[in-house]
Structures are given as C-alpha cells and as structure tokens.
Amino acid sequence: MHTTSLTWRPLTHDDAQAAADLLNAMETVDRIGENYTAQDTLQELVDPYADLARASLAVFDGDVMVGYMKIRYKRFAEEVHRVFLDGGVHPGHRRRGIGTVLVEAGVAAANTLHALHHPRLRLAIDVHKAGHIAGLAELLAPRGFAPVRHFQHLEHPLGAALPEPVIPGGLRIERWSEDNDEDFRVTRNKAYADSWGSAPSPVDNWKNKIANHTLRPEASFLLRDAADGTAVGVLVANHWEADAAVTGVRDVHFMVVGTIPAYRNRGAAGALIGHALRAAAEHGFDRASVNADSASPAGASGIFTEAGFTSKRRYVRWALEA
Incomplete structure (x- = not known):
C-alpha cells in the first residue's frame, strides 16, 4: 500500500x-x-x-x-x-x-x-x-460482505402531458407545510414500519435527512381520511441544485412514498405519485426520480412502473452480518 x-x-x-x-x-x-x-x-x-x-x-x-x-x-x-x-x-x-x-x-x-x-x-x-x-x-x-438486497433507481420524464390524478373516495390531499410536517414524519414511520431494514425516523433525523434545504414543498403531499382527518399516505419530494447545475436537468426526487397498511390497495399511493408528478411539472421540473426496493412486499417497483417510471440504475445492498 x-x-x-x-x-x-x-x-x-x-x-x-x-x-x-x-x-x-x-x-x-x-x-x-x-x-x-x-x-x-x-x-x-x-x-x-x-x-x-x-x-x-x-x-x-x-x-x-x-x-x-x-x-x-x-x-x-x-x-x-x-x-x-x-x-x-x-x-x-x-x-x-x-x-x-x-x-x-x-x-x-x-x-x-x-x-x-x-x-x-x-x-x-x-x-x-x-x-x-x-x-x-x-x-x-x-x-x-455479501449482497442481501437490490434496489432500482427509476425515472419519469415530465415533458409529456400527464393525466389528471384521481383521489380515491373518502380521502383528501394537502401540501407540505411547517404546520403539518410532523404529520408527514409520523405517517412515514407508520407506512415504513414493515419495510425491510427500516426504522422509525426521530425528529432530529427527519429534519436532517428529509425536511432540510432540499425539500420541495410544492411537490410533497399528504393524504388524509376525509371523515376523521387521519393521515394515511405521504410523499416527500427533494431536489439538489448541484445536480441541475451540472446536468441542466431539474430532477425532483421522491424521497419518501408510503401508505399506512390499513389504506393500501385503494389507489392512495398512485394518487400521491400522480399528484406529485403534475405538481413537479407545473413548477418547472424536467424529471422525477425514485429509488425502490426490488423485493418490496408493497410492490413499490410495480407502483412506479404503472405510473410511467422506468429503471435506469441498479443498486446493491451489501451487508456484513454478525
């Protein structure tokens, strides 16, 4: 050496x-x-x-x-x-x-x-x-170290016309704000509780990793049950100016996408993704991206493929386990 x-x-x-x-x-x-x-x-x-x-x-x-x-x-x-x-x-x-x-x-x-x-x-x-x-x-x-999991990086161009997103009956949608930020965090923790390798995100971690200078409120949404206001789904979008400066492409990255178990298979995730894609396009973003667990029991890759995303890169999770 x-x-x-x-x-x-x-x-x-x-x-x-x-x-x-x-x-x-x-x-x-x-x-x-x-x-x-x-x-x-x-x-x-x-x-x-x-x-x-x-x-x-x-x-x-x-x-x-x-x-x-x-x-x-x-x-x-x-x-x-x-x-x-x-x-x-x-x-x-x-x-x-x-x-x-x-x-x-x-x-x-x-x-x-x-x-x-x-x-x-x-x-x-x-x-x-x-x-x-x-x-x-x-x-x-x-x-x-050995490979234990594979992830996909998927992308969706935002230049083409996007369909009007449909919010499932009984739900309502709202944008991120300082006032509902805690609801975003708590809903993320509930939605990711059964995800492989996931752990609850404490407030300090949330502020550092998610709700920081890269957060894009205009493309981040929360779904609530219209009857009682319970937060049931979440999508948080982030953007890195350094990427746009180098590539000339304004990419909005869907950092968090999840639905709590009791509200899955009702179109909630699709509604969040569709809403975020439309909002991102309206605010001048050229592309949306997301990272998805290839083996997710929630079918993450399938949900994004149905929304028009295509896989561009593969990531490998290596692990050394005691």
Whole structure:
C-alpha cells in the first residue's frame, strides 16, 4: 500500500467543501447522478447519527481529501441494528489500498458504535452502492460482505402531458407545510414500519435527512381520511441544485412514498405519485426520480412502473452480518 505520504484523521464539520470536491470527482467516473455543494455535504456531516469523532476517517493528500468513510447508526432498532458504512476514494487514488484501510476502519467503528447504542442486538453493517461501480465486489466480498438486497433507481420524464390524478373516495390531499410536517414524519414511520431494514425516523433525523434545504414543498403531499382527518399516505419530494447545475436537468426526487397498511390497495399511493408528478411539472421540473426496493412486499417497483417510471440504475445492498 502506498499510503505513507497521506494524512489520516476523523472528519469534521469544516470538511464540507473538501468532501464535496471529493464526491464530485468520484461522480466523473462512477456516474451515479449525484453532485454536491458544500451545503449538501455539511448536511451529512452534521447528521445527529454520524459520530464523526468515533466513527469516521478522512484521507488527505496535502489539502485534498482523497478518501473517507463514516458510519451512521440508528437510534431505534429491534433484533438487528443495521448501521450504514458510507465512503469512497478519489479516482486518481484508487487501487492503492486506501479503500481497504477505510473499509476495515469502518467495520471497527461500526462495532464501537454498536456496543455503545445497541449491544444486546445483532449487528449488520450495510454498504449501499450502485452495482456498476468498478472494484466494489473485489473490495467488499473478501471482508465478509455479501449482497442481501437490490434496489432500482427509476425515472419519469415530465415533458409529456400527464393525466389528471384521481383521489380515491373518502380521502383528501394537502401540501407540505411547517404546520403539518410532523404529520408527514409520523405517517412515514407508520407506512415504513414493515419495510425491510427500516426504522422509525426521530425528529432530529427527519429534519436532517428529509425536511432540510432540499425539500420541495410544492411537490410533497399528504393524504388524509376525509371523515376523521387521519393521515394515511405521504410523499416527500427533494431536489439538489448541484445536480441541475451540472446536468441542466431539474430532477425532483421522491424521497419518501408510503401508505399506512390499513389504506393500501385503494389507489392512495398512485394518487400521491400522480399528484406529485403534475405538481413537479407545473413548477418547472424536467424529471422525477425514485429509488425502490426490488423485493418490496408493497410492490413499490410495480407502483412506479404503472405510473410511467422506468429503471435506469441498479443498486446493491451489501451487508456484513454478525
């Protein structure tokens, strides 16, 4: 390994611009459709469930960040505590052993956080990456990681005429606002309770990951039971300006889409998706996108395919399970 001339230390909040530069350099080769500003990476660095001091590592060649890893743990977990190991290496520094050091440091850090937060549960360390990224299997498989789930990234162009969405009888729809934000979060937690690998989203996590500077209120909707006002379905849309600046395409990403179990199979999810597509088009977005679990018991991929989405990329969830 040629790592002796490099500087290794934990990530800090001051690394936002360096991290954005690294991720944007990775995008030029990996082509996963993700571009970053310093504000975007700062949002990840201030994540309340990213313990940077104990569970992150950044690699510098002079002032340039050339690699990183960070662990994200969960506040709530049952039976299995699934933590996320995220990271990457600058294209110009790959195949030099940096990725190996980062993965091994990530596994050690995951065990540290697991012992602190959920020591009585089983630990699973997840890595979520696009399936086409070169060298990923060679890096992860020898260290005990195995593919456990596949996801699809689907897209829907918004230039063509979109049908008028039909709201199922007995339901009403409303846009996101500060006043109903908590209803969005609670409904998301109920809708995702039976989703693989999911855990309830606490308020601080919701504010950091969902209701942040990328949220698009004009394309985010809540369905309620018209009789008693119960929130029964939710769709949250987000948008990253950095992507539009690089690609020229204004993409609205459906970050959260779900219906509580008692209201499934009534057309609620389709109504939310149709409403959000129309709203996004009316507000000048060129495309909608979503990530869906290929094996979702709710048939997520089918719902989006029926709405006109087509699959563009495959993601693999790798896991090291104790």
